[in-house]
Amino acid sequence: GLLPAAWLDSDLVSSAVRAVGRLTGDALLNYGVPEGYLPLRNQLAQRLMQADIGAGPEHIVTTNGVTHGIDLVARHFLAPGDTVFVEDPAWYLMFGRFAAFGARIVGVPRGQDGPDTTVLANLLTRHKPKLFVIGSVLHNPTSTSISAANAHRLLQLAEQHDFTIVEDDVYGDLHPGRALRLASLDQLKRVIYLGGFSKTLAASLRVGFVAAAPEIAAQLADLKMLTGLTTPELTERVITRVLAEGQYRRHVERLRGKLDAARDRTARALEKMGVRLFTEPTAGIFMWADFGRDTNAIAVAGAEQGILCAPGSLFSPTQLPSTWMRVSAAASLNSQAMRFLARVMA
Template sequence: MVLGLLSRESGETLIDQIVRSVAARIDDRLLRGGARMPSIRAFAAAHGVSAFTVVAGYDKLVASGYLESRRGAGFFVREPAAMELNLAQRRPGGRRRTGEAEREHPGVKPIDVVWLVRNMFRQMPHGQMPGTGVLPPDWMDGVAIGNALRAVSRQNANLLIGYGVPQGFLPLRQQLQLKLAELEIAAAPEQIVTTAGVTQALDLVAREFTRPGDTIFVDDPAWFLMFGSFAALGAKVVGIPRLADGPDIAQLAELAALHKPKLYIINSVLHNPSSTSLSAAKAFQVLRLAEEHDFIIVEDDIYCDLHPGVAVQPATRLAALDQLQRVIYLGGFSKTMAANLRVGFIATSPERAERLADRKMLTMLTTSDIGERVVYKVLSEGSFRKHIDRVRARLDGIRAKTIRQMERVGLKVDVVAPAGMFVWADAGCDTNVLTEKAMAHNMLLAPGSLFSPKQLPSTRMRLNVAAMQEPAVWRFLERELGRS
């Protein structure tokens, strides 16, 4: 058994890396109950670590209920029944976590949206996560965030202990008004509602403007997390084929006439997972169909800051054309500033903004005033622009080289977007299977099946060019795709 690369520079101890990696393989049924673990000497030799490190790791796994030690025979994976009992005894009320019942059945856990998100939150080295949706931590401006946090902490303490206001921290909304004006979107502060990221923004909009049984259109492919969220609200989720310049207009017209959707969620700029952008011609056609069939367009522009601007590359935002009449615009800073701050926003008409602020208040009262103050501080002091320029320059510096390397190992990239961090590549094989193999080597891929509401097997997968700088990733792809 080889876990993949153990990093001495990751900030995580070698012992903890071993524990996390072995536990993950047991959780995902890649190591079955009763399986004998490699001997301490063999494990140490295979991973270039000391026997002491392996012993400490194995002992931690025994203590957490994943392994058992048999005198004179070695270490073994606990049988599922024993593991379930052990874990249940250590949880309040003896209840199992959601999804643990799946371990009672044979076979590997299915690769689904929950699987991908759960594994994205595992603390594996970023260089072994080419399927991740974020930039490497060392690309972020942690110094600016730290300075802003310290500045906020020095403010009047009474300002930091209350709820804030449901619509959001006013100075931040005023700053966002300026930001949107640069995109030619006119939005007064009362037209802006802050949220806990774009994820919450989408949830609020769907809850406010749809009812069980309504239809919501999404791009296909598109950001996977919203599929299950909308379905849980009782909505019917229908995919609109996404082309290089935007949706398939003929399909959009046909399906709109058939389903009469309430909402259409779209990435106009730097679409996830392809990094392509909407053309002006398609934008006008989408707005025309929205008017004809009376649906609201929800424009998710979370990757806004990774685009260099219309002076450098064409980019058409529906909200700029429509001026927030039929378009609800969403933005945030999790991809470019700090995911942990969870600060996003909605810009829309005054009437809809009031409704959404009330919905937010009924859902969670307010969002974190402290996080919003930090984001305001970073935006208002001007360093964010320079940070974004550096991030775009780094992406531009590696994108073409990374795509050439993808093609050398057997991946096909038929549309090369000039900006953004994602590539929508064709592996020529079932990427669910490829993803299972990658996880066995402690690497995370994002298979194409997850990016469609139909969830059917796909040869496509999303790759993050910023997370493909680890040689072990390329060696794995070369071996599995048959290219050298």
């Protein structure tokens, strides 16, 4: 799930790398601290405040990307046999992560305004989850965002049934305007918030973070130290430099503009093929599309021609065959892929 490399600002990243590389003394030679580079955590706290999430550096632990954050949260909360709720569809890498900890994974259908809270309430009569992982803003793979009514009902159910919400907001910077975050409503009482920069800056800069209540953040920092010592301060200094210089916001605005143009072309091309879209896409880097046939077969045929497809079965905890497929908003830039899909649908 990456943007085209040509859209990313290599000059922005390389300039920050050079600036950090000019530091003298032993600043770049030490491990750093388990919580993460303090100036970065201060920058992240300011960004969270702009999203109406009250947090200081004591709420934040840096990670090697959101995947690492998910791993730390799972290690802290889960024991073998515990139940985790995930959205269906959802980001599939976490399914294996939770299974490795011996957790039972239960899917909650994702609608256009968030998880189906009616189904969720019914599932809560039969299961007692420790965690519910949610992509509230520009959800992967549907690129939909949670509504206020859905968010309030979700937090109400979390309070009634005593489970923790893990809010994955790795795509949130690509949302135009002020998106609603569960953490802004809850203020990190029952919500743990995850973010990162690999999607918007560079996949090689594996810098993410977890924001949580201070006591949970301290425990996650201990787990981070026990399982992998500290995160690399070098890359954290690079991200700090990018954020401090104020160019990141303009860079993201340019990305949104390029995405908007490409997304519209991709959506129209898919509809012309007879593909049904989950919703009219307005933001984000993905589209969730119904091809009306088993997309596992499409993925196999694509692989034979050097075209990577993301069939819907990957995104469900059931892993059952599906007619749905995740399509990149920038797919219209890949003429070979678009011709392949047109032939499949002919």
